[in-house]
Amino acid sequence: MSRIRSIIRGVGSYLPAKILTNQDLAKIVDTSDEWIQQRVGIKERHIAAEGEFTSDLAVAAARQALDNAGLEIADIDLIIVATTTPDFTFPSAATLVQMKLGMHHGFAFDIQAVCSGFVYAVTTADSYIKNNLARRVLVIGAETFSRLLDWTDRTTCVLFGDGAGAVVLERADLAEGEPDRGVLASALRSDGRHWDKLYVDGGPSTTGTTGHVHMQGPEVFRHAVGKITDVVYATLEQTGFTVADLDWFVPHQANRRIIDGAGAKLGLPPEKVVVTVDRHANTSAASVPLALSAAVADGRIKTGDLVMLEAMGGGFTWGASLIRW
Template sequence: MIGSRITAIGTYVPEKKLTNFDLEQMVETTNDWIIHRTGIRERRISRPDEFTSDLCVAAVKDLMHRYNKKVEDVDMIIVATSTPDFPFPSVASIIQERLNIKQTGAIDLSAACAGFVYALHTANTYIASGLHKKILVIGADTISKITDYTDRSTCVLFGDGAGAVMVERDEQSKGFIGFHLGSDGSGAQNVYQTGLSNKVNEIELIDTKCLVQNGREVFRWAVRSVPTSVRQILNKTQLSLDKVDWFVPHSANLRIIEPICEKLEFPMEKTLYSLVNFGNTSAATIPLALDLGIREGKVKNGDRVLMYGFGAGLVQAGQLLELNFDEQIYTPTPL
């Protein structure tokens, strides 16, 4: 199989902040309650005229600026999102035009909060096949646009953001070490937004264009499933967890991450998450968390990073990587 690696990363979050104190004025909640239940202090909210494609383009431009990357020769764009600008055309096609990439494939991938890791796996597979050389992988969502701000169980969680990476063929590199993919469709009714249908698993759903989540059931599933699946990746790669430098789970809620790390006996100080200042940004949480680690000088080339996404579907995806980014020519400021 042909090797590939992530050569560059870029991120973007909207300017507007929605703090816990702001939410105190909107629903029956308090700053202390939100922090105690979620670990979140604030989140970023897109403007009414700012959409997922806008966040994606800004993240790619950040990548280009920091690593002096050109995108004209990208031969595939994969966007992981649950909040596309339109049902169709795809966000990827909009990005292709706005970045003036003349000849490329362009697809959106729907795997909710596991979407970025699924997209990474897909990119690596395309390159390993020998059919592609340079792929943009983007995880982005504007969940605020489908959030019910009268429902305190969900509105305190979600924010908007985007993260982009460049995955390139490298005959000398085996940056992608191991993976695990999974799905449990029997729990599909626990996180959803209705569309053409309002029934799943023979269950009538609340007919709404807003996100609906059964947080208790998602918590139970994630805490039960993720540690088991992480161990499967380690068993397949014949690596022990102490050989992993950083764990990057989906930043759904700190109270989900903590028991997952406890079950794995993995230290929280080696766990990267983006939820404190950005909330749950769905497909963007993992690239945002990784980039925060890079910007803060924690994450270095040669580090082994275990990413793990989980969310609506119920789907999950894990990817173990050895990082080997190109040299940054510009040191970014904190987000």
């Protein structure tokens, strides 16, 4: 009997041309390169240009993923965009991406789970594929998070950047005895009691404004490592694999100390952990696919590797997905 699996056919990424270094930030807010690197491990971040929108970043990453997969947009049935910063309140960023890619069939929608959005989107796409609602899904994490920042608040403005990453998930029918691959298991969590620990103080129904990011940094850090490890173990338990079986851990790129803390608690050697936070900062829903794309592009992630994706974001939301490359 065959097994339906969602395999990653292609990956892509896009970063805006403008780079904002820690030294640049020190000119506009009371901070320093040493202060930022010691606390979060970030050296620089990319900032979208004026007139460059989330859908534009998403389209660029999507085109690269399609090229990497050897596919055309006509081959895609569904587009899912994970984002906290859509171009408009509505329509969804996904429908704008659909239009800009010239796709006039299938369907498209957004997922809003903040930094966990890409993992939520991969899990959703996997479900659509396994339930015969789509054969190929373009999954994108894209953000212009810089537009939610208060550039006078050094506790938040140093942490975030803009970017997009994408994957093409494709249905594979694996014959009996054929090695397993694709998305093997996922676990998603949320707990709205913690909403005020990381949030934006605006919205259509409350203030009618976009608002700015607010964060209780120590509280987020206190919860992060435990929740990350919990959901990783929950995902592994579904498959019988252990942490020792993992070839690569691709975590949300929020804070180097959180990444290191989670890796240490899981017992993962640092050389198995993909880290891009120093170059990209926290790009919210784009951070996992950006890190994933970087590790595929430089040859670290290879066919047959066992890869764990993980993220945690505002809400709180958190989740993990285990993939055999």
